[in-house]
Amino acid sequence: MSQHKVVLLLGSNIGDKKNNLDHALERLKEVGDILKNSEYLTSEPVEFVSSNNFCNIASLIFTHLSPIQLLNFIKKIEIEMGRLNDSKISGSYTDRIIDIDIVTYDALKFSSERLEIPHTKHLFERDFSRILLKDFI
Secondary structure, X not given: OOOEEEEEEEEEOOOOHHHXXXXXXXXXXXXXXXXXXXXXXXEOOOOOOOOOOEEEEEEEEEEOOOHHHHHHHHHHHHHHOOOOOOHHHHOOOOOOOOEEEEEEEOOXXXXXXXXXXXXXXXXXXXXXXXXXXXXXX
């Protein structure tokens, strides 16, 4: 079974944010090995207004899952942790207990209705992501 190198970004701006991230990372160990995590970074919400700042972390994992299998597992984690609104479906951002994005998956370039790899907003447009990803990409 081949292993794929994947960079993820995780964020939370509701409840015990750091604990939410740690819980999601623990769940991700079910489908891969975590090789490296960034430091935690606090950032203001991007593309929506909220008084709740985010706690973010980047993670480098190896997984045997395909991109869509990994996305499905991530969505399962988000729903189980209480995330109610998916921005891809609703078209807008809101406060969230957990958000997990696949930033890169090997050197793959992939685009579908549900998933874009690489995640260009995180690579090029968002300051907090560039800070977190500087040692990963």
